[in-house]
Amino acid sequence: MSSFSFSRLADYFRAVTVLDATGDVKKQRAIAELLGLADAPRVESETRVEIDDATKIRESEVKPAGTPRAGSSSPGPTAPRHRRKRVAFTIESIPAGFVRRPAWLDDQEILEPPPDVLPRPRQPEPLLPRRSSRAILSTAMATRTETNQLDVHALLEGELRGEVPQSIPRRVVPSLARGIQVLVDRGPSAAPFDADQKLLIEQIRAVGGREMISVVALDPSRQFAAAAGDDEWSDYFTRYRPQPRVAVVLVTDFGIARVPFERTATTDEWLRFLARLRAGGNPVVAFVPFAPRRWPPLLRRYAAIVQWDRRTTVHSVRRALRRNLR
Amino acid sequence: MSETSTHGIHGDRRDGIYVWNDKINLAVDVALATGRPLLLRGATGSGKSSLAMAEAKKRGWRYYEQTITSRTQARELLWEVDQLARFHEARRSDGDDPLPVSRYVRPGILWWAINRESALGYATAEKDPNFNRDRNGKRVEHERAVVLLDEIDKADPDVPNNLLVPLGSYRFQIDESMEPIQLERGEPPLIIITSNGERELPPAFLRRCVEYFIEDADEDRLLTIAKKHFPTIPRQQLKGMFDAIVAARPSDWNGPALPSPAEFIDCINAIGNLTTVTPAEIARLVVWKSSASERTV
Numbered sequence: 001m002s003s004f005s006f007s008r009l010a011d012y013f014r015a016v017t018v019l020d021a022t023g024d025v026k027k028q029r030a031i032a033e034l035l036g037l038a039d040a041p042r043v044e045s046e047t048r049v050e051i052d053d054a055t056k057i058r059e060s061e062v063k064p065a066g067t068p069r070a071g072s073s074s075p076g077p078t079a080p081r082h083r084r085k086r087v088a089f090t091i092e093s094i095p096a097g098f099v100r101r102p103a104w105l106d107d108q109e110i111l112e113p114p115p116d117v118l119p120r121p122r123q124p125e126p127l128l129p130r131r132s133s134r135a136i137l138s139t140a141m142a143t144r145t146e147t148n149q150l151d152v153h154a155l156l157e158g159e160l161r162g163e164v165p166q167s168i169p170r171r172v173v174p175s176l177a178r179g180i181q182v183l184v185d186r187g188p189s190a191a192p193f194d195a196d197q198k199l200l201i202e203q204i205r206a207v208g209g210r211e212m213i214s215v216v217a218l219d220p221s222r223q224f225a226a227a228a229g230d231d232e233w234s235d236y237f238t239r240y241r242p243q244p245r246v247a248v249v250l251v252t253d254f255g256i257a258r259v260p261f262e263r264t265a266t267t268d269e270w271l272r273f274l275a276r277l278r279a280g281g282n283p284v285v286a287f288v289p290f291a292p293r294r295w296p297p298l299l300r301r302y303a304a305i306v307q308w309d310r311r312t313t314v315h316s317v318r319r320a321l322r323r324n325l326r
Numbered sequence: 327m328s329e330t331s332t333h334g335i336h337g338d339r340r341d342g343i344y345v346w347n348d349k350i351n352l353a354v355d356v357a358l359a360t361g362r363p364l365l366l367r368g369a370t371g372s373g374k375s376s377l378a379m380a381e382a383k384k385r386g387w388r389y390y391e392q393t394i395t396s397r398t399q400a401r402e403l404l405w406e407v408d409q410l411a412r413f414h415e416a417r418r419s420d421g422d423d424p425l426p427v428s429r430y431v432r433p434g435i436l437w438w439a440i441n442r443e444s445a446l447g448y449a450t451a452e453k454d455p456n457f458n459r460d461r462n463g464k465r466v467e468h469e470r471a472v473v474l475l476d477e478i479d480k481a482d483p484d485v486p487n488n489l490l491v492p493l494g495s496y497r498f499q500i501d502e503s504m505e506p507i508q509l510e511r512g513e514p515p516l517i518i519i520t521s522n523g524e525r526e527l528p529p530a531f532l533r534r535c536v537e538y539f540i541e542d543a544d545e546d547r548l549l550t551i552a553k554k555h556f557p558t559i560p561r562q563q564l565k566g567m568f569d570a571i572v573a574a575r576p577s578d579w580n581g582p583a584l585p586s587p588a589e590f591i592d593c594i595n596a597i598g599n600l601t602t603v604t605p606a607e608i609a610r611l612v613v614w615k616s617s618a619s620e621r622t623v
Binding site for chain 1: 349352353355356357359360361362396397399402406409410413479480482483484524525526528532533536537538
């Protein structure tokens with residue numbers, strides 16, 4: 001029962017009592033579902049529940065339903081244990097979106113592995129800490145946006161200086177209202193982060209809203225060619241440049257992980273690319289899966305760089321944004 | 327399955343026509359019993375928003391609504407200060423008479439719903455944005471209210487978090503006057519919040535809500551809803567329209583197999599008004615649109 005918050009449990013008992021559901025297991029289950037309680041205790045008809053207020057419960061005879069707790073990692077005593085063979089390498093491990101995917105691969109028939117050796121798809125852990133990823137991303141992606149509210153302080157400052165206001169100053173708040181373009185590095189050096197990129201994009205969509213997020217693939221190794229969806233690769237600035245003041249979230253390694261025999265964009269090329277973006281009025285925040293000591297230092301002039309790591313905090317994101325003076 | 331309905335103008339979510347079922351009734355009852363907001367999810371046109379006015383009509387309560395946008399701030403649902411009016415009046419005045427900020431405080435819909443009496447201290451009764459009117463067009467007056475916060479998922483992520491206290495305890499404080507606003511006579515409003523799943527809501531916000539997912543309507547429910555909206559059309563005729571709409575579904579359609587209640591009602595309206603256009607053509611314009619084939623919930 002420790003997984004329940006007391007206020008929710010109190011509300012559950014209150015609803016069961018008020019809606020006359022003591023003894024009606026079906027109705028109790030429906031009430032528990034509505035309140036987000038996966039396995040609420042069953043309230044027998046003879047159970048006496050006294051509710052003082054939302055946070056205090058006194059109950060004389062509440063029996064837990066006996067089902068395993070939701071989210072419990074240990075299976076029940078009778079749950080069968082499945083041992084699955086691990087497959088070291090499958091042909092699908094080469095991501096379809098990568099430009100270095102060999103052409104002959106598309107002509108090959110991919111055979112289904114026999115069911116008994118099918119590896120359980122392993123969901124990788126997101127690189128950002130789960131508990132704070134929402135706050136980290138909303139902080140990183142927000143741009144300063146005018147609200148409908150008057151900026152009294154700005155107005156007062158002008159008044160004190162004896163200036164006649166030329167326009168009505170509005171309060172400015174961090175907001176995601178302008179939308180976000182996510183630029184995903186699909187160059188060879190970023191290939192090892194394919195699964196992490198997918199997870200991050202999902203997290204960004206969940207926080208920013210699907211309709212507010214556009215995702216564009218970027219290949220820095222090919223003069224920063226870009227493509228969205230099934231489009232052909234083309235020049236980024238010709239086709240995909242976002243509207244001014246739309247934030248750009250760059251998911252990249254800046255070519256830090258060198259790949260033998262593969263070309264990677266140089267720091268100068270990155271500088272030119274980022275400078276052009278900034279000149280167009282687009283604030284850039286880059287999520288980089290390497291430690292700050294490995295980042296090309298000059299790039300911080302044009303982008304707020306955030307370490308894409310489980311130790312990343314909202315505070316470190318704010319510090320990166322301040323340094324970049326968005 | 328118990329069903330009730332009221333009648334009004336067609337095609338408006340404020341018409342009060344609604345086909346309740348046991349599950350929806352239970353969700354509303356639990357929200358009222360626990361004093362929590364009711365968060366409704368479901369496909370577009372499934373009847374999330376129209377439930378609020380229908381509940382207000384059924385109960386004879388006041389009704390307030392606000393459609394949330396990406397620029398909506400939590401504070402404007404509680405109160406706003408008309409600083410521009412204050413500024414203009416300050417410039418016009420000779421400076422002898424100080425202009426108290428409280429004179430420019432404007433109550434938001436949650437304030438009206440939580441404590442109308444105190445809101446009337448800041449605005450006249452004519453400014454009360456209560457939409458529920460009786461048959462004579464007069465505003466319904468009741469101590470309790472229904473509030474619709476429509477499409478909360480459009481708001482910035484901070485907005486739901488900033489509403490945690492007002493929605494959890496029905497209490498907030500006006501920053502400018504330091505006046506606390508709290509529930510009148512201990513009966514909370516019924517707050518209905520809708521989400522189209524555009525973005526995830528904060529876990530702390532979800533924990534404070536009663537959550538209900540309105541399932542897609544099946545044929546029988548669609549016909550029942552249509553009959554409530556068009557009582558003069560025989561059910562058999564509605565069934566014929568339904569069949570014609572479904573038959574027009576493209577073979578490569580990958581969206582929901584049936585129209586939503588709102589789409590079905592729109593189609594019936596169009597079929598009745600546009601005699602030269604076939605039901606199939608109307609269905610392709612209203613229901614089976616390529617942009618809607620990947621509707622999210």
